[in-house]
Amino acid sequence: MTGTAGYRNGRVRVLIVDDEPALTDVLSVAVEEAGWRAYPASDGQSALKVARGCAPHAVVLDGMLPDLDGLQVLRRLRSENPRLPVLMLTARDALEHRLDGLDAGADDYVTKPFSLEEVVLRLRGLLRRAGAQHTRADTSVRVLGDLVLTEETREVHRAGTPIQLTAKEFDLLSLMMAHPRQVLSKAQITDHVWSTSFDGGGNLVEVYISSLRRKIDRGRAPMIHTVRGLGYAIRPTEDGR
Incomplete structure (x- = not known):
């Protein structure tokens, strides 16, 4: 796989937030194989800390975390970077949960179980649409x-x-x-x-x-x-x- 073009001073950085270590590991491998850099986090508080440190270009975010609710994490990320692309993961397929996430600022949703290829393709689409904004910001990082x-x-x-x-x-x-x-x-x-x-x-x-x-x-x-x-x-x- 090839990464998204147009990002300078390093690879595209993807924050991956999930409390299942096995899932975080396979998502990280898929992200790295796509040519991007994976930054894993296992809960909401560490996700916010890692995000402040790595300035991610995109986020893969589980809707259910052991400390903060996924929507709380989403809202905080959105408050710091309104244009940050966020792909939500959820084990729940109910329409209201999807609507809650989208209302909180999620750009897209993937329901568990999912294919890694689908996650990468959706991330690539989100990054492509956000590329113009991030290319400018990334030159200083x-x-x-x-x-x-x-x-x-x-x-x-x-x-x-x-x-x-x-x-x-x-x-x-x-x-x-x-x-x-x-x-x-x-x-x-x-x-x-x-x-x-x-x-x-x-x-x-x-x-x-x-x-x-x-x-x-x-x-x-x-x-x-x-x-x-x-x-x-x-x-x-x-x-x-």
């Missing part, structure tokens, strides 16, 4: 594993948790995320982040890299790496996060 940087609002999240950075720390991280896995020398970083070369610039880069590591990698698998004698690189962790 950089995603690497579970690390998300939004240029427009100058916000950074890792695994849904906000990270407070200074202006220069943000600029440094933005530069590194614009060149994932690429080794950047101290001179390159100095030229781009401080727009000049000066004595002591190498030490300044070391200080800021150290500060970024404390904020980005503390208590997590490291993403910022030193390549001895060459410079620094940012890479997703081995599990993709």
Whole structure:
């Protein structure tokens, strides 16, 4: 399968919310095979947290969750992003339940049991119709594993948790995320982040890299790496996060 064209700075991000781990797993596989990036969540509260962190382009949302009702999650997602495409999953085929979901802002409904091909096709249709709006918004978002940087609002999240950075720390991280896995020398970083070369610039880069590591990698698998004698690189962790 091929992904939706027109999205820049990373793959299309799809939030998948369901309290059945087996179903979440197969949906995630189907989404990844479609060329998109899956962000699973098992309940309403974690779904809202993940959504704030990854800025999804579309959501697959179960109507019945163990904490918040699916419609509550839908309304909250809609309040933060009125144009976010949402595909509801439901084990209930009653007309009133479908109408409730559509009234709350769902764009489409799939009733369990369903085929994965149907889910992907419906998602592709929703993404296609929403493509014009998302293409513009996505140009300011950089995603690497579970690390998300939004240029427009100058916000950074890792695994849904906000990270407070200074202006220069943000600029440094933005530069590194614009060149994932690429080794950047101290001179390159100095030229781009401080727009000049000066004595002591190498030490300044070391200080800021150290500060970024404390904020980005503390208590997590490291993403910022030193390549001895060459410079620094940012890479997703081995599990993709």
